Amino acid sequence: MSAPDTRTLLAAAHAEVKAEITRTDTKTALLLAFVGAVLAGAWTVARDLPMNRPAYVVGGLGMALLVAAAGLLLRSARPNVKGRHGFPLWATLTPEQINDAVSRDLAADIAGLSRLAVAKFTCLRRAVDVTCAGGALLILAALLAVGGAR
Template sequence: MSTTDQNLTAQHAEVKAEIARTDAKTALLLAFIGAVMAGAWTVARDLPMNALAYAAGGSGLVLLVAAAGLVLRSVRPNLNGGKGFVLWATLTPQQIAATAEDRDLAADIAGLSRLAIAKFTCLRRAVDLTCAGGALLVLSALIALGGTA
């Protein structure tokens, strides 16, 4: 195996590992968003809420729902690409072997890198929305607690 082939194999593995790490972070963020929403609902039932607190809390929940949507979008399978697993599912064993012989690892790295960037972008936006939604929920609680004093 040449040095170029070794480098391409290492780069390919690195990009695949980044995608796997992003998917793991995505799963944790989705669980966190669900827990925050459930906690907000539980706390809001016990607080004396006024209109301003409802508005801030409702806005926070809307942002959390949007963040959950982005998280789900980042892990949504793309079955229309015609590459990888989807392509292999349509081929005979002989065609799979022929495809493996002609495999362009550099093109795979480029395609996977674009996929990783799309996932990173969705995840980053979801984190931003989660932070903003959480801040609004805290503001709502402060408003509700301040109204009772």
């Protein structure tokens, strides 16, 4: 069995980067739905609890963090149509230029798409951290409300 040539390795790396971007977008969509459900559920539960001042403050901070997490998730999902790699670049080229660019610049496309994937993962990671903090504050607010802290 012969060793794969450079073109085959580049094609595999390109496919891997595109798969990672797809994974990130899928995770972002699921987490955005989760955050929306938590926000709706917290709002519904808060209306039925006897809230006190500490519970309002902590719960408000928790809700604000969840809204911030939703913003981070939306930023991660926002399409980058001004990119210099993939379809945004190809939309500006003729078919002949696309052939030349793909055959010549696959490594550059991999690098650009990898930077995009890292940016998406970073934003997703921050959103998960903020979601956890917001959820913890909502749990604390519920405990404060039920415990009757004054």
